[in-house]
Amino acid sequence: MIDVGLKIQSSPAVITIDGPSGTGKGTIARAISNWLGWHLLDSGALYRVLGLVVRRDRLDISDEDQIASVASNLDVSFVGVEEGTKVYHDGLDCTLAIRTEECGIVASRIAVFPAVRKALLSKQHDFRLSPGLVADGRDMGTVVFPDADLQIFMTASAEERARRRHNQLKGNEICASLADLSRDIKERDERDVTREQSPLKPSQAAVILDTTAMSIEEVTDKVKILVRKRGLT
Numbered sequence: 266m267i268d269v270g271l272k273i274q275s276s277p278a279v280i281t282i283d284g285p286s287g288t289g290k291g292t293i294a295r296a297i298s299n300w301l302g303w304h305l306l307d308s309g310a311l312y313r314v315l316g317l318v319v320r321r322d323r324l325d326i327s328d329e330d331q332i333a334s335v336a337s338n339l340d341v342s343f344v345g346v347e348e349g350t351k352v353y354h355d356g357l358d359c360t361l362a363i364r365t366e367e368c369g370i371v372a373s374r375i376a377v378f379p380a381v382r383k384a385l386l387s388k389q390h391d392f393r394l395s396p397g398l399v400a401d402g403r404d405m406g407t408v409v410f411p412d413a414d415l416q417i418f419m420t421a422s423a424e425e426r427a428r429r430r431h432n433q434l435k436g437n438e439i440c441a442s443l444a445d446l447s448r449d450i451k452e453r454d455e456r457d458v459t460r461e462q463s464p465l466k467p468s469q470a471a472v473i474l475d476t477t478a479m480s481i482e483e484v485t486d487k488v489k490i491l492v493r494k495r496g497l498t
């Protein structure tokens with residue numbers, strides 16, 4: 266007989282951080298994974314790499330089956346470096362290429378397809394390795410790791426998120442106007458929240474953190490307190 270309870274208990278620990286774009290979840294996930302010495306999964310990067318391939322190969326963005334088939338064979342790797350994480354697709358560095366707004370929009374559009382989400386699910390589960398995983402995205406707590414040891418849902422006002430995205434893109438030397446970013450963020454939020462499959466929403470177990478008026482250090486400290494309270498250190 267298979268002891269399912271024992272199997273779940275012995276799986277490496279997971280902390281999930283979900284929320285819309287620009288809440289700072291990626292930055293916080295990296296800080297917490299470094300602090301704990303755990304693995305990191307930036308699930309949005311998987312959808313973005315797929316978006317990049319769809320754009321590069323001029324695939325039909327409405328062809329769910331074809332995009333899902335590309336997703337099942339997607340060769341993505343993440344390599345930790347001093348400045349953060351480098352993302353490789355088929356061995357080529359695409360760290361900056363996937364961060365454009367266009368790529369984010371395509372990622373959000375293909376993320377509505379159930380077959381695409383299913384194809385990326387096992388890739389995300391593969392990141393659950395010892396001693397633990399910090400995973401950030403939209404459905405980490407609700408769908409991918411529902412048994413996570415700590416689930417956090419980050420929010421921030423749309424204006425503040427657009428401002429943060431603007432600074433982040435400027436840092437990567439990618440041009441985008443604040444007005445265009447605000448509009449794109451609102452459209453992307455709408456699509457991510459209203460899609461039928463794995464919509465962006467807090468799970469019942471999630472601790473909600475509104476980061477609008479908080480600095481990165483304040484949010485990191487708050488999350489560290491939650492991690493300690495759960496006995497995960």
Ligand code: DC
Nearest residue numbers: 286308309312372373376402403404
């Ligand atoms: O987090 P991000 O901005 O890099 O994500 C880009 C898009 O990918 C986002 O708008 C929706 C999609 N996504 C998703 O549907 N589920 C995830 N777990 C992560 C990202």
